[in-house]
Amino acid sequence: MNLQSYIRLLRLTQVLLLALCMPAAGLAATVLAQQAHDPLTLDAKLIVFSILVATAGALASVLLRLNIMVAAEAAKPLEERRPLVQPWLFIAANLVGSYVAGLAGFMMGRANQWEVWNSMFVILILSFMGAKALDIIGEKLLSVDRFKG
Amino acid sequence: MTPMPRYWMSRLMLSCWTGSTGLVIATRPDSITAHLLGFGSSVIGTLCVILLIVFALFGVADFFINDLLPDRYRLAIIEHRHWGFVGMVAVLLLISSAIAMRDGVTFLLLPYLLPAAFAAVISFIDIFARDRKTATA
Numbered sequence: 001m002n003l004q005s006y007i008r009l010l011r012l013t014q015v016l017l018l019a020l021c022m023p024a025a026g027l028a029a030t031v032l033a034q035q036a037h038d039p040l041t042l043d044a045k046l047i048v049f050s051i052l053v054a055t056a057g058a059l060a061s062v063l064l065r066l067n068i069m070v071a072a073e074a075a076k077p078l079e080e081r082r083p084l085v086q087p088w089l090f091i092a093a094n095l096v097g098s099y100v101a102g103l104a105g106f107m108m109g110r111a112n113q114w115e116v117w118n119s120m121f122v123i124l125i126l127s128f129m130g131a132k133a134l135d136i137i138g139e140k141l142l143s144v145d146r147f148k149g
Numbered sequence: 150m151t152p153m154p155r156y157w158m159s160r161l162m163l164s165c166w167t168g169s170t171g172l173v174i175a176t177r178p179d180s181i182t183a184h185l186l187g188f189g190s191s192v193i194g195t196l197c198v199i200l201l202i203v204f205a206l207f208g209v210a211d212f213f214i215n216d217l218l219p220d221r222y223r224l225a226i227i228e229h230r231h232w233g234f235v236g237m238v239a240v241l242l243l244i245s246s247a248i249a250m251r252d253g254v255t256f257l258l259l260p261y262l263l264p265a266a267f268a269a270v271i272s273f274i275d276i277f278a279r280d281r282k283t284a285t286a
Contacts, residue, residue: 045254049246056239059269063231066276116250117193120243 046119047106053120054102057127061094065135093138094131101130156278157216159271160208160230167237167264168205174198185251186244194247197240204237234272241265 066087073081105126109119174183175198186194207226211233214224226233245261 045249049242049249053239053242053246056235056242056265056269059238059272060232060235063235063272063276067231070276116247117187117191117243120246121193124239124243 046110046116049120050102050106050123051099053123054098054105054127055095057102057124057129058095058098058131060128061098061131061135062091064132065090065094090135090138093134097134098127098131101133102127104130156274157212159267160234160275161212163234163237163264163267163271164205164208164212167201167241167268168209170260170264171198171201171205175202181252182248182257185248187247193243197243200236201240201244204233204240207233231272231275234268234275237268238265238272241268 066084069084069087069090073084102123105119105123108114109122114122174180174186174188177183178189183189186198188195188198207230211224211226211230214222215227241261242265245258245265248255248257248261
């Protein structure tokens with residue numbers, strides 16, 4: 001792995017770590033609330049794990065996108081290969097789509113008082129679909145050439 | 150892009166770790182986790198445990214055939230193996246959420262959340278570290 005690849009991987013890891021901040025903060029809040037005997041603990045847990053499951057949906061969609069981008073570069077001869085152009089743009093779009101769709105799934109589950117398995121399964125599927133939808137919209141609307149740098 | 154050395158060890162360890170967790174749930178229906186997940190009584194709970202074992206078996210098979218055996222033996226899943234790890238992340242998080250809802254946020258979550266985090270990182274690394282031309286470890 002050359003230096004450019006390492007730098008790319010480090011940037012992506014930074015984005016991933018930033019994306020994990022929200023679930024981690026939620027988890028910390030849950031643990032603190034539980035220690036303080038907060039009566040809303042159940043909802044806090046549900047929110048935290050819904051965010052985590054939605055992040056898994058986003059991860060699947062992000063990897064689908066990155067796999068396409070990396071495979072396209074890998075198909076070229078070694079001297080023509082270039083670093084990925086602003087991959088954070090697609091990662092951010094996927095995360096936003098996933099969380100918005102995951103929120104819709106969460107609200108559906110709460111409104112219908114679904115069992116935890118059904119609720120989480122719907123959130124997982126919806127978050128993947130939401131991430132993919134926003135990824136496709138982003139691909140149509142945003143030209144990555146404008147963000148080269 | 151050259152393959153990452155010793156990267157196979159992470160994949161093997163993760164596959165064995167999650168596979169053994171799934172096997173314990175599947176073979177000991179009287180265990181706490183099997184009760185919490187509703188193994189045998191809940192369709193999605195049973196499906197999650199079976200999927201966990203299947204993903205782990207794919208990971209181990211990928212290691213034995215693609216990494217350990219000579220080059221003339223090749224399992225075609227090598228180019229799509231990151232999906233196995235993404236599947237592991239999804240299943241482990243579903244299991245964690247079911248445990249958290251029924252038993253609270255306890256240390257019982259660690260054996261599921263930790264491998265989920267590792268699997269997420271490995272699936273990311275696999276996209277970049279795997280050489281698509283030679284497709285080795």
